[in-house]
Amino acid sequence: MRRGPIPGGSGAVHPLRTYGDPVLHTPSRPVAAEDRGRLPRLVEDLYATMYAAHGVGLAACQIGVPLRVFVFDCPDDEDRRHRGYVVNPRMVRMDGVTVRGPEGCLSLPGLEAPTRRADVAVVEGEDAAGAPVRIEGTGYFARCLQHEYDHLEGSVYTDRLTGWTRRRTLRKAGGRIR
Numbered sequence: 370m371r372r373g374p375i376p377g378g379s380g381a382v383h384p385l386r387t388y389g390d391p392v393l394h395t396p397s398r399p400v401a402a403e404d405r406g407r408l409p410r411l412v413e414d415l416y417a418t419m420y421a422a423h424g425v426g427l428a429a430c431q432i433g434v435p436l437r438v439f440v441f442d443c444p445d446d447e448d449r450r451h452r453g454y455v456v457n458p459r460m461v462r463m464d465g466v467t468v469r470g471p472e473g474c475l476s477l478p479g480l481e482a483p484t485r486r487a488d489v490a491v492v493e494g495e496d497a498a499g500a501p502v503r504i505e506g507t508g509y510f511a512r513c514l515q516h517e518y519d520h521l522e523g524s525v526y527t528d529r530l531t532g533w534t535r536r537r538t539l540r541k542a543g544g545r546i547r
Contacts, residue, residue, distance in 0.1 A: 376412075376413070376416040376440070376442070376452065377413055377414075377415075377416025377417035377418075377419070377420050378413075378417075379413050379417075380410075380412075380413030380414040380415070380416055380417030380418070381413075381414050381417060381418075382414075382417050382418050382421040383414055383418045383432040383433070384432070385418065385422060385431055385432065385475050385476055385478075386430070386431055386432065386433050386476055387476050387477070387478070388476055388477050388525060388527070388542075390433075390476075392430045392433055392435055393430055393431070393476055393520070393523070393525060394523050394524075394525075395430075395435065395523045396521065396522050396523040397428070397429065397430050397435045397436055397437045397438075397520075397521045397522075397523070398435055398436060398437065399436075399437050399457050400436050400437055400438060400456050400457050400495075404436060405497065405498075405499070408438070408456065408497040409497055411429060411434060411436070411438060412438065412440060412454050412497060414432065415427050415429060415432065415438070415439070415440040415454070416440050416442070416454075418431075418432055419440060419442065419475075420442075422475045424475045425441060425442060425443040425444075425513055426439060426440065426441040426442075426443055426513045426514075426516060426517045427439060427440055427441075427475065427517070428517050428520035428521055429521075430520055430521065431475060431476050431520060437456065437457045437458060437494075437521045438454065438455070438456050438457075438521075439454065439455060439458065439517035439518070439520065439521065440453070440454040441453060441454070441510075441513055441514070441517065443506075443509065443510050443513040444509060444510065445506065445507055445508050445509055445510040445511075446507065446508030446509055446510075447508075451504075451506065451510050453502075453504065454496075454497075455492055455494040455495070455496075455502050455504060456494055456495045456496065456497060456499075456502075457494045457495050458492045458493070458494035458518055458521065459492065459493050459494060460490065460491075460492055460514075460515070460518050461491050461492065461493050462489065462490065462491035463487035463489065463490050463491075463511075463515065464487055464488075464489050465487055465488035465489035465507070465511075466487075466488045467485050467486070467487055467488070468485070468486060468487075468488050468508075468512075469483045469484065469485050470483060470484065470486065470509075470512060471483055471484075472484035472486075472512065472516065472526045473526075474516070474525055474526055474527075476520075476525060477525065477526075477527065477542070480527075480538060480541060480542055482526070482527065482530055482534055482535075482537075482538040483534060484512075484526050484529050484530065485529065486511065486512045486515050486516075487511060487515065488507060488508060488511055489505075489506070489507050489511055490505075490506050490511035490512075490514040490515050490518075491503065491504070491505045491506075492504045492506075492514050492518060527539075
């Protein structure tokens with residue numbers, strides 16, 4: 370049995386920013402010393418918003434906060450849950466087989482497209498207090514880590530699409546995607 374507070378249990382649900390909002394297309398800035406005091410509340414709000422939207426990951430920019438922070442509660446391909454957050458993440462490894470799989474985004478509701486991602490991803494960063502964190506993911510969880518990291522770089526998954534897949538997704542979006 371899990372003990373302690375439920376992540377997001379004391380957080381506020383924020384409106385999600387949708388594709389086209391400049392905050393989603395601009396790299397987020399690193400969390401600085403003066404930002405540390407607001408991190409516990411931000412992480413709780415991110416969890417609350419992610420759970421309310423039925424997501425598996427959420428970057429701070431998706432609620433309009435341009436800081437390098439994301440949360441996740443995501444299964445891997447063996448259905449083991451991975452829950453946590455990372456501050457100032459760096460993608461230190463992406464390898465393994467490149468897998469093309471379905472991908473969607475809370476900031477692009479109702480859309481999904483096959484997107485290529487590495488089957489292994491390793492992110493290093495910090496927790497809210499500044500202690501080092503290392504997160505390793507495979508399969509679906511690796512996809513989640515790469516997806517959220519891309520958000521912090523100012524990119525959404527549709528930026529990775531090409532050719533017919535991109536054109537079809539743009540058509541389904543009805544002009545919502547440039």
